[in-house]
Amino acid sequence: MSDSLLTRTKEAFWGLLDPWLFLQLSASFIPQTTRHIFSTHPFSSGLSILFSPSRFRDLWFGHFWAFAGPQVREGAGPRVLPLLDGRTSRGVVTDSPTGPGVGGVVLEVGAGSGLWVEVFSDRYLAPSRDDASGGGGGGGGTARTKITRVYGVEPNPAQHPALRRAVEDAGLQDVYEIVPVGIEDLSSSSAAAAEDKTTKKKKWDGNIEPESVDCIVSVLCLCSIPDPERHIRELYSLLRPGGRWYVYEHVLVEYSCVDISSAILLTSTRAIGFLNLVWPHFIGGCEMCRQTEKTLREAGPWAKIDLGQPPAEMWYHCLPHILGVLTK
Template identity: 45%
Template structure:
C-alpha cells in the first residue's frame, strides 16, 4: 500500500511539471517577438510548440539522467522481461535506425557509440550505419542539427524536421524513408505525445524491414490507482493545454 508521501508526490507531480513549464513563457514570448514570428502569439498550438522547445532543452537532460540506466542496456540488447542482463539476450541496435522524437539530441551520444567506425563504437558486430532523427519541433530540430555537428556525425545522422506521417512523402522534406527499409526504431518517452499515436505507430511499423526491431522505453497505462489515479488524469488534461507533449 502506498504511503501518504508517495501519493502526495504522485498528485503534485503534474502541478510541479506545469509550473516549471509555464516559467519558460516569458522567455518564449521574448524570442517570438525577437524572431518576428508573431503568429505564434495568436496560435495556441504555435505558442505551445515554441514553449516546449525551450522547456525540453532543460528538462530533456534530466529525463535522460533518470532513464539511461534502462535505455542503454535496452539498446545493447541486454534487457528481457523488464530485467537488465549482464550479456546481450537480444539483438543490439544496428543498421538503418529511426529515432522518434529526437528532441535536441540528448540520446545522440549514446547512439553514436553504436555507429560503425566511431572511436567509441561498441564492440558488438551489429553497428549503426544510418540514423534518421525525427523531430518536427523547429527549435528542437535546430538544436539537433548543432548536436550532429558537435559530435561529428554528419555522415551518419540526418535530421528529419517533419512528423512521422511525412517520412516517406516525396517533397515534404529533403529525404525519403521507403517502406521496409529500416532495421531498427527507437523511441524514448515520446510515443505517448505524438498526434494520432495509433495511426502513426502503424505507419512506423510499415517502415521496418521484415524481422526488424523496435526499442521502446515509454510510459505505460496504469491499471490501478482508484481516486488518486482519477485525480492525476484530470490534472493531465490541464497539462495538455499547456504542453503539446505527454
Template identity: 35%
Template sequence: MPPKATAQQAGPFNLLRPLLLLSYSAYYIIPTLIALILSLNLKPLLNFSDFKDAWFARFWTFFGPLSREHAAPKVMPLLQNSARGVCLDIGPGSGQWLYLFARANNSAITKIYGVEPNVGMHKELRANATEAGLDGVYEVIGCGAQELSTKGGISPGTIDTIITVQCLCSIPTPERIIKELYPLLKPGGQWLVYEHIRTKFQGDFVATWQRTVNFVWPTFFNGCDITRPTDEWLLQAGEWDEVNLHPGVGEGKYDTVPHVIGTLIKRR
C-alpha cells in the first residue's frame, strides 16, 4: 500500500515540476560553453563526461541554494545537531548543508570527511566549510564513495555518522556502495538519510511518468537517477537496531521526484 500523506499533497500539476527543473539545468549549457572557451579550458569540450561536470558545477552554484531553501524544512530537523563523532558526508557537492554542522552548534562532531568526486565543487565546498567554522574539522576527499577503503583511507568500524543527502541517486553502483558503506559504521553508528527514491505509487500514472522523465534526468542532473529503490537497499545493507524512515512531508502520487527521510542505527 502507498504510504499515507502526513501533510496536504500537491495536485496533478505537480507532475510538470520536473520539466521546470530540467529547463533550469538546460539554461546553463551555453554559459558553460562560453566560460570554457574564454578561459581556454578546452579539455571538457572534448569529453562529454568532463563537460557535464563543468556544466553541473556552474548550474549548481545557482540552483543549489534554491534547492536548499526548498528542502530545508525537511532536512534541518534530520541534520541539525544530529551528527556526532567522526562523520562521512557523502556527495556534499558545494557544501550547501554545511551550515547545519557549524562547530558552534555541534560540539559532538570531531571530524567530517566530505566525499566529493567532482573537483569542480571543491573550492566552494572548502569555502562553505570555513564559513561554518569547520577549518581543521572538515576534510575533502576527492574520490568516489566506492573508493573510500582504497583511496580514501577509511577503515571499517571507524565512522559514527554517515550522512547521505540527495547523493545516492547519483553515485555509480549504489546498491553495492551502500553495502560497502555499512561496514564503515561503528556498532551503534547512525546513518542520516534524505534521498530521492522510486515512487511507491507503482499502480498509478506517476510511476510511468517517473520512468519517462528519468530517460533524460540523469544527463541534466549529473547522473541523478530518480527511480532507484534506495530505501530498500539501505534496509538490506545489514542489521539495524532502529529504523526510522518515512516519505517526504506531503509527498504523494503526483510527486515524480519523491524522497525518503530518516535515520538508521546499526546493530550493536
C-alpha cells in the first residue's frame, strides 16, 4: 500500500471512530445528570424523570452540551461569524462581503444554551472588530445591518437558564426573546395548544406572522427538529420575500468510492445508518442522516442559493457540513 493510501486509510479509520468517541463522551454525562436530578427533586419525581425518556434526554443533553457546546462553538466560530457578516461564497469564507449580512428581525432556530447569542449584538456591526469571543471572523468586513429583534426558539427547558444568562451577558434583554417552544409550535394556533405538562399553562403567548422575519439563522439544529420537510417549509413561510436563511448544518455523508480508503468510508455511510439508531438518543435528538440541503432547496422558491461544504473540511469527515445563505 503506498504511503498516501496508507495515510488516507488511517484518516478514514479515525474519521469513522470520531462519532463513536462523541457518543462515549455524551454517555459519560449520564451519571452526572442522574445525580443532579435526585439532588434537585424529591425521590419520587426524580424517578419519574428518570423513566420519562424525553425529560431525561433533555436534561442529559443540557449537561452534555454545557461541556461540548463551547468546544463546538470554538471550531464553528471562524465559519459562522463570516456567514452572518455576509462573507461566504459556496461554502468558502471570503474577505469581503458577497451579499447582505444578518439584520432586522431574526429567528434563531435551536438557540440551545445561548452560545451564539452575543453574535447578535451591535458590536458586530463594526467593520473591523477584534473578536474576543473565540470565534475569530478572520478580521474581514461586514455587511450586517442593525438587529432589531431576535426570536431564540428553544424547546428544551434544561437549556433556558444558560440561554437567559447569555442574553443578559450580551445586554440583549430588550432585543432577544426566548421562545420556549419547538419550531413546530410557532404558528399562533399550535403555540396556543403547546402547554406545559406540569403547570398546564401555555408555553408561549407570542406569535410570529408569516413573512414577518428578515433572517433565519440555523446553526447545527436542523438535525434535531421533528419532521424536517414540513417544518422547514413552515419556517420558509415566516421569511419575508427577500429574506435570508443563514445555514451552518451537518448533513448526510456522501462519498464516491475512488480507492480503498474511500471504500472504507463508503462502508461507513452504511455504518452511519446503523450508528444513527442510537445517536439521536445520546445527542439530544440529533439525526446524522439528513439531506438538509435538499430539504432547504425544496422548501419553496428561492431567488438565490449559495451553499457549499467548507473546503477545509477533511475528506474523511463523517459529519460533513453545509455553509451558506438562501435568499427568498
